[in-house]
Amino acid sequence: MPTPIERDEVQRLQGQRAQLVEVLPEPEYADEHLPGAINIPLKTLDEQSAQRLERGRPVIVYCYDYQ
Amino acid sequence: MSPRAASRLEGLGFGEVYDYAAGKADWGSFGLPIEGERHSGTRVGAHARTEVPACGPHDRMTDVRERVRAAGWDTCFVTDEHGVVLGRLGRAALTREDDVSVEEAMTLGPSTVRPSLELDKAVERMRNQNLTSLPVTRSDGVLVGVIRREDAERAPIQ
Numbered sequence: 096m097p098t099p100i101e102r103d104e105v106q107r108l109q110g111q112r113a114q115l116v117e118v119l120p121e122p123e124y125a126d127e128h129l130p131g132a133i134n135i136p137l138k139t140l141d142e143q144s145a146q147r148l149e150r151g152r153p154v155i156v157y158c159y160d161y162q
Numbered sequence: 163m164s165p166r167a168a169s170r171l172e173g174l175g176f177g178e179v180y181d182y183a184a185g186k187a188d189w190g191s192f193g194l195p196i197e198g199e200r201h202s203g204t205r206v207g208a209h210a211r212t213e214v215p216a217c218g219p220h221d222r223m224t225d226v227r228e229r230v231r232a233a234g235w236d237t238c239f240v241t242d243e244h245g246v247v248l249g250r251l252g253r254a255a256l257t258r259e260d261d262v263s264v265e266e267a268m269t270l271g272p273s274t275v276r277p278s279l280e281l282d283k284a285v286e287r288m289r290n291q292n293l294t295s296l297p298v299t300r301s302d303g304v305l306v307g308v309i310r311r312e313d314a315e316r317a318p319i320q
Binding site for chain 2: 096097098099100101102104105108113116117118119124125126127128129130131132135137140141142145148150152153154155156157158159160161
């Protein structure tokens with residue numbers, strides 16, 4: 096089960112080469128995103144698009160807020 | 163949305179997956195850097211003055227008044243020991259000549275903005291409410307600084 100984390104844990108994991116993934120649609124990503132994040136919209140998240148991620152590194156996903 | 167994405171990644175075999183559900187709204191409201199077309203430079207946090215006068219609720223107005231005037235300010239923020247904004251001393255409070263505690267003279271619960279607010283929206287708000295400045299606080303209430311209308315109106319937005 097994915098681990099829910101807060102802001103301070105995101106910052107800690109960034110120091111451990113975690114990969115940040117914004118799962119909102121591309122226009123929202125282009126508008127604003129966390130530093131270093133890549134964009135894989137939820138609707139396109141499959142085996143192929145996930146190849147952009149390294150499996151040996153932590154992955155942090157986020158969107159806008161809790162909604 | 164992010165819990166579903168995290169679950170899908172686990173289903174695809176990723177072993178260490180985290181869900182930052184509070185997302186970029188939380189990140190920005192804490193004053194952390196944002197990239198993209200509406201990057202941090204277009205937000206209040208990048209244009210706020212951070213060296214603003216602050217005092218505690220139990221300080222005496224005589225001392226605070228002198229310090230604030232010497233620093234060339236006409237406002238002072240009242241914070242607790244963690245930097246959380248409790249109140250504000252405006253021009254009227256700072257021109258009082260009696261020596262009361264800050265707590266007695268301050269205006270409680272001043273209206274604040276987040277560092278992630280877009281600068282043009284802050285300008286609009288200050289114009290509409292005829293304000294010359296607004297305190298900037300993080301999502302946990304800690305004082306970041308103050309955005310002055312004259313600074314915001316002149317700020318080059320790239």
